[in-house]
Amino acid sequence: MDVRELYQQVILDHNRRPKNFQLLDGASHRAEGYNPLCGDRIEVYVEMKGDVLTDVSFQGSGCAISKASASLMTEAIKGKSRRHAEELFESFHSMVTARPGEATKKNELGKLAAFDGVREFPARVKCASLSWHVLKAALRCNSETVTTEE
């Protein structure tokens, strides 16, 4: 597989100019994630009103895959219900970990489908899913650091 199928334009764009890449004052939920293999660190902030994620942002440093994934995640879940965000996580996770030929919910994922190529690069699955794990930890009201080694 060509490496350009991994590094799609939308991923390169979000790596270069990530969206919602800032501290969120007044976040009701936050969590930090850490990948001990590379030392990358990411923080996700969520402002919840009732059941809705009214605002989401992230900070930290990482590779193009992890940064773009965090950026696209914040875009995808902002304004969505908690349940919807969790469903997206499930679909995203099963897409990036799908075995060759296995059906995925790629079509329901919108821009997040850009990460479909990640499954061909097992060493990079953790990069793509880190921000989602951190989001999940934040929504659990978990303020501890999650790692990709869980």
Place this chain on the structure above:
Amino acid sequence: MTTLDVKADFPILEPDAERRRIIYLDSAASSQKPRQVLDAVRRFYEVSNSNVHRGAYDLAVRATKLYEEARCKVTEFVGGYDSRGVIFTRGTTEAINLVANSWGRDNVRAGDTVVITALDHHSNIVPWQMLAKQQGAAVRMVEVTEDGRLDLEDLRAALKLRPKIVALNYVSNALGTINPLPEIIPLIHEAGAVVLVDGAQSAPHIATSVSDLDIDFYAFSGHKMLGPMGIGALVARPELLDEMNPYQGGGEMIQEVGDEQSTYADIPAKFEAGTPNVAGAVGLGAAIDYLNDIGMDAIHEHETGILHLALERLSDIPGLKVFGPDEERAGVLSFALDDIHPHDLATVLDQEGVAIRAGHHCTQPLMRRLGVQSTARASFYVYNDESDVEVLACGLEKAKEIFSYAA
């Protein structure tokens, strides 16, 4: 110019129908193995396999002889004091932990200082931190200069604290820096300290004499010097080992076992509890034979040649930054390219069949001082050549092209 042509000895580097060609540039993490080593391990299991030092039958005698021959080869290869001062371990990490736990617990007390360096691998940092915590001792980390050399002024300052031990590497795994041991070790001894040298990156690449350098403890791994995984050694002054308490208890390391207490075997057996990795030792012996056949000086010359070739070729790539010193460096090249994350570089290179390491290289204190979280690292060994450098450079140019697209 590169001078060696031994690629054909390494089965894993042969492209075949199923496998892509591998350009292996991660020997600082683990080296590939020549057929001679693989054959020696296989031959051991096929014709000499049995436990050592106990059976009265011929096989056991043969296995014991091979195991002890390997110990002699190690002693000669690293210029040890004598073969009683060579303890087989799983590798560098276990050798360092042996010293920290045995020598350390008896000699480092509350209020003492242990000196380590910011240039070292976690395996020569964490055991000392653990020891200091247990004993109530202090850890003093020696700083590095901006170009990644040990700060000798700071080392002198640290030695004024009269540390019990100084633990440092010979060659940095992250940057390739070669520490000036002939200059440093007398200073350490004058300060009354014992010195432990992590030789994981020197044993494979630099002709070393532990006794000429006056090293008290020298630790290294077989798998980084063409040998099998799971074998390495602690090479030490026999008189130090004689005084030390065992690290692990079990079979092999005893003289006589009573109901309440036991007496211990003499060195080296005292530190080799349990069935040793005999096949590993035999494989390490074969690796030493292989390295000796080429000659350590020829290996150093070859690697220096590739390093300079790579430094020159990579300097053509705009935005490429090399970490580490200009002089006195082994065949290790740590670098960054623009603001491309090292893991992304590694992925792009992997698609070209090039294996490099991306990460903190188990040297987080050093990474903090360099102001980075990670670097990309290419490291060279006997089987690398000019064409490998060219493929690396082209892969980096491709990465640059991919990642500059959105600029």
